[in-house]
Amino acid sequence: MRTVLKIEEVSKSYHLGRLAVPVLHDINLAVKEGEFAAIMGPSGSGKSTLMNLISCLDQPTSGKIIIGDRDTSLLSEIELARIRGKKIGFVFQTFNLISRLTAQKNVELPMVYQDIPKAQRVKKALGLLTMLGLGDRADHKPAELSGGQRQRVAIARALANEPEVLLADEPTGNLDSRTGRK
Secondary structure: OOEEEEEEEEEEEEEEOOEEEEEEEEEEEEEEOOOOOOOOOOOOOOHHHHHHHHOOOOOOOEEEEEEOOEEHHHOOHHHHHHHHHHOEEEEOOOOOOOOOOOHHHHHHHHHHOOOOOHHHHHHHHHHHHHHOOOHHHOOOOHHHOOHHHHHHHHHHHHHOOOOOEEEEOOOOOOOOHHHHHO
16 A cells, blocks of 8 residues: 655744744654554644644745655645645534525535536536535525535535545544544
């Protein structure tokens, strides 16, 4: 199996004036295709910082993050945006759905930015929503959905571009235990 995510000796510090505040120190991790990895720790331990680094939203102070075969520290902002759009899927704890769009349109959105033709977007979005038990709710806006339904829309959206890496911040926190297992 090939490695889809590799973290090598990653450290991250934030600067408060002249003071450097270390958050992460020499983190190493390799995730192969099909593997699951969980980042666990108490509040303030750097979990969100590490997620931001993996998602190319921030850069490490030192070390390397390699997604697929690309060292993210060597990429331009445009190339990082492409990686975020195609290779990384995000499931946010707070859903981050666009309130004025239907469930279907929310799922289609990441595909729009990858220039996927409309017919293909519609088919893929409806297929994902149906797979997650929401085929009959595709035309509903987020306010018309329960918390669990919104979370499943967010999961469908994260899967839309078939990412190599799926990052999830408590993705089943708003689901009942049966749906969460599924």
